Amino acid sequence: MTIKSKWVDFLYRLATGTKRGRTLLTPVGAVIFGLFTTLFVVSALAFDKWLGHPKITIMPINLYIATPVLVVSTYVTLWSIVSFLKSKGTPVPVNPPPRLVATGPYAYIRNPMLTGIFIMLFGIGVMIGSISLTFIFTPVFILVNAWELKEIEEPELVRRLGVEYIVYRDKTPMFIPIMKIFLKKKGK
DSSP, X not given: OOHHHHHHHHHHHHHTSOHHHHHHHHXXXXXXXXXXXXXXXXXXXXXXXXXXXXXXXXXXXXXXXXXXXXXXXXXXXXXXHHHHHXXXXXXXXTSOOSSOOOSGGGGTOSOHHHHHHHHHHHXXXXXXXXXXXXXXXXXXXXXXXXXXXXXXXXXXXXXXXXXXXXXXXXXXXXXXXXXXXXXXXXXX
C-alpha cells in the first residue's frame, strides 16, 4: 500500500467515522489549514525582508485594489461554508456533508472555498505590498492545494460518493468558473 493510498484510506475512515469523532476533529482540521495558510503569509513576508523587496504598491492605491478583492474573496469563502453547513457538514474534509453538494457556489466550481482563499491571499499580498506573497507564495499555495486535492481528496470523494462525484467532477471546473464556459465553446 502506497503512502498516497494510506492517506486516502485515512481520510475516508475519518470522513465516514462517527458523527461525534468528526465533530471533535473539525476544529483540528480547520486550525491545521489556518496554520498552513498563515505559514505561507509569514514566509512570504520573511522572504520579502530577506531579499529586500520593495513594496509593490503605495498607500492608498493598494487599498483601492485590495479591498474589492478581499470583499469578493470573503463572500465566496463564506458562501461556500454556509452551503456546506446547510448540507449538514463542514468544508473540513474530516467532517464533510453526507451527500454531494452541487448547489450554491459548488454549482459553478468544485472548490469555491479554496478559490476564495486563493483570492484572499492575493488581496492580502496587494494590500500589504508583498511581491513574494502576490507573485510567488500565492501561486505555490494554489499548486500545493491543487496537488493535494487531485491526489488525496478527490480519490477519497470518488470512494465515498462514487459515480455521482465522478460525473460532477467531470462537468465542474476545479477553481475557475469561466473554464466551464470555455470548455463548452471548445466542444468538450
